[in-house]
Amino acid sequence: MNEIRIFSPATVANVSCGFDVLGFCLDSVGDEMVIRKTDKKGIYITKIEGYDLPYEAEKNVAGVSALAMYADAKPDFGFEIEIYKNIKPGSGVGSSSASAAGSVFGMNVLLGNPYNNTELSYFAMKGEALASQSEHADNIAPALFGGFTLVKSVSPLEILEIPTPNNLYATIIHPQIEIKTSEARAILPKDVALKDAILQWANVGSLIHGLHTNNYGLIERSLHDAIVEPHRSKLIPLYQDVKAAAKTAGALGSGISGSGPSIFSLCEGINTAKSVEQAIRKVYANSDIEFDTYVSKINAEGMKILNN
Amino acid sequence: MNEIRIFSPATVANVSCGFDVLGFCLDSVGDEMVIRKTDKKGIYITKIEGYDLPYEAEKNVAGVSALAMYADAKPDFGFEIEIYKNIKPGSGVGSSSASAAGSVFGMNVLLGNPYNNTELSYFAMKGEALASQSEHADNIAPALFGGFTLVKSVSPLEILEIPTPNNLYATIIHPQIEIKTSEARAILPKDVALKDAILQWANVGSLIHGLHTNNYGLIERSLHDAIVEPHRSKLIPLYQDVKAAAKTAGALGSGISGSGPSIFSLCEGINTAKSVEQAIRKVYANSDIEFDTYVSKINAEGMKILNN
Incomplete structure (x- = not known):
């Protein structure tokens, strides 16, 4: 196999009470990437679509993680990376992690899977550090492990x-603020x-x-954040309104995705998740802030190979 | 059934990282109690052996919890309570909770089990509050639920x-300090x-x-307390030596039982638990502090009916 196309998922870090330690993986939101072996040694980013990001490997999170792994694996060939970016950088759903984890996941498959997911996370954290100035795995981990x-x-x-309950869905709203x-x-x-x-x-x-x-009631009663949300929610307009609307529409609970501005709600069942989406769209529809929403099953698989 | 004899277990609260929320139940350490229906309405403590504790129901933790339940159940008869105390008050392994939970557990059986364990915990917390000036369930919960x-x-x-892994044992040392x-x-x-x-x-x-x-290695790596132990361990002589000796002898980890002075160690397997017991006995043997030690399987059952 000389080329692979992958889906690299968006992720939600922190998850209310789990600041700095918990995360989960989305299914219907993410980037696509193509990783290709090339005779010329080194890491080359050859295409970026969707958002304007640097092509030099040393300045691109996908490139930095790829270089970290490349230095360890020392293959006698190189890799080309194409990035088809759907996750907006800065949206709070793991945009940089998707890039950082996607490149090393794809390269690992082309190398015959010499590395496990924890080792891939280690390399991906090097890329993540370029974006967030610290090595952390909050989004890397759910992207790679699912x-x-x-x-x-x-x-x-x-x-x-x-373990992830089978009927757990997330509704995400991304208000387009920085x-x-x-x-x-x-x-x-x-x-x-x-x-x-x-x-x-x-x-x-x-x-x-x-x-x-699989205790959805207990999940609901656990989704509280006494520590971080009281502070960070002030940075997100209409945060409390979104949270209240989601709850009324049946969400188990809501919280800040990563460091925001996206807000996630966890829901039992897709119908509830869609009702929550409608309810929270109404909250922002009355404002002058642009926004996107997504509904996604929790993705138990993580990275996906689209063809090979 | 007019009379019941029960085993009311000692318990370990806090469990290192789980300050104020976690607890577990011991198997070979605990009190015995006899609860008996009597024609005369009310709660009567008719015998106390082992330690000198008040006979007036209102001043005895087993009596106070019994009175709370009695006021709710309103039976047309009364209860006599005999307490055979093996757990030394103030040892840090749930002595007051064993009494407070034991009386209501036994009464509940004689009443035909109208209350579930959470309801029994509620009554038992009233008794616990007499001993510790606050209503908490740290030891009550493991005593009743196991x-x-x-x-x-x-x-x-x-x-x-x-869930409790089947091969998990605790070694306890109780240095006789207050x-x-x-x-x-x-x-x-x-x-x-x-x-x-x-x-x-x-x-x-x-x-x-x-x-x-059932991941003993992960249990081991999780038994750390960055918050409470650094402060409270100062109140327990030789604490760090006990902890180090237990670790060397194979313990998964050690911590302060409740607010001390007892120290617990969790171990995989009874042989390791016994080796840990020998190792920590040596630590205190060189001091002038009297001490007891116990080895116990984690008691998944909680309260036990000894005869009926």
């Missing part, structure tokens, strides 16, 4: 695959109240248990 | 039963670093996942 993931630790990197990562970080407190932290780890434990036991 | 429990919330009371609950509380910080809180909820999520998947 389903729900818990990043237990970054050093050493340990990623846990949490939130600077630096601002989303600066707004977080250095210290938090112990009583709030206890609530948070009770909810993380409950959410993991709810995912293991 | 195995590992997660108290998701106290109001409304929601207790989750977490730690005042007020002191153990006062030493805790009001605020904690967000980065430490994140470590803690990553570990809580991982521990729940490890218990669901």
Whole structure:
């Protein structure tokens, strides 16, 4: 096999109570990428469609992760990478992670799968760091493993695959505003109240248990964030209205996707997810902010090979 | 049935990362209680052996929980309670909870089991509050439900039963020193670093996942407490030595049981648990502090009916 076309999914990091550790993978939202072996050694980005991103491998997240893996694998050939970008950079659903993880996933298949998903995550984090100035796996992990993931630790990197209830859907709304990562970080407190932290780890434990036991009611009761949401939600216009509308329409719960501005809602069943989509569209329809919405099953598979 | 004899187990609350929410139940350590129907209405504590505790129902934790349930059930008869106490009050392995939960468990059986375990926990918390000045279910929950429990919330009371790996054992050492609950509380910080809180909820999520998947290695890597142990361990002489000795002897991890002074170690298999017992006994043998040790399988059943 000399060429592969893949679907590289969008992802939701943090997931309310799971700030900095939890994430899940979307199914119907993502980029496509073509990875191709080439006689000339090195990593070459040969096509980018959708958004204006750098072609030099060293300045492109897909290129940086590819270079990290290439330096380790040391094949006697090179790779060309084409990126068909559907996930808008800065939307908060793992745009850079999709690129960073997609290139190394595709290369790994063409190399005969010498690396496991944790090793691929390690390389992808190098690309992610170019975009977000820190090596983290919040979006990388669900993109590569699929389903729900818990990043237990970054050093050493340990990623846990949490079971995903079969009828779990996400509705995403992306208000087209810009939130600077630096601002989303600066707004977080250095210290938090112990009583709030206890609530948070009770909810993380409950959410993991709810995912293991297909307990949608428990998932609903666990989707609270006493720590980060009170601060970051201020950066997203109409956040509380979206959350309330989603709840009224039947969502299990809503939260900030990554550091925003996208807002996710988890729902039991596609019909509820579509009702939630209609309800939250109405919230932003009355504003002058442009927005997109998506409904997606939680993608238990992660990356997909479209042809080979 | 007019009389029942029960085993009311000792329990370990907090479990390292799970401060204020997690607990587990011991098998070979606990009190016995006899509950008996009597024509005379009311709650009567008729015998207490082992430790010197008040006989007036209103001043005894087993009596207070019994009275709370009695006021709700309104039977046309009364109950006598005999308490054969093996768990030393103040040892940190749920002595008051064993009494508070045991009385209502036994009464419930004699009433034909009108209450579920969560309702029994609610009554038992009233007794617990007499001993600890706050209504909490950290030890009540594992005593009544057995195995590992997660108290998701106290109001409304929601207790989750977490699966327990079959080969999981606990080794407990109880150094015979007194730690005042007020002191153990006062030493805790009001605020904690967000980065430490994140470590803690990553570990809580991982521990729940490890218990669901029988992953002893993950349980081991999750038994860390970045928040409470650094403070409370100062109140327990030789704490770090016990922890180090247990680890060297093969324990998955150790932590403060409840607010101490007992220290628990979790182990895979009874042989390791016994080796850990020998190793930690040596630590205290060189001190002038008296101590007891116990080895117990994690008790998945909770309360036991000894005869009826």
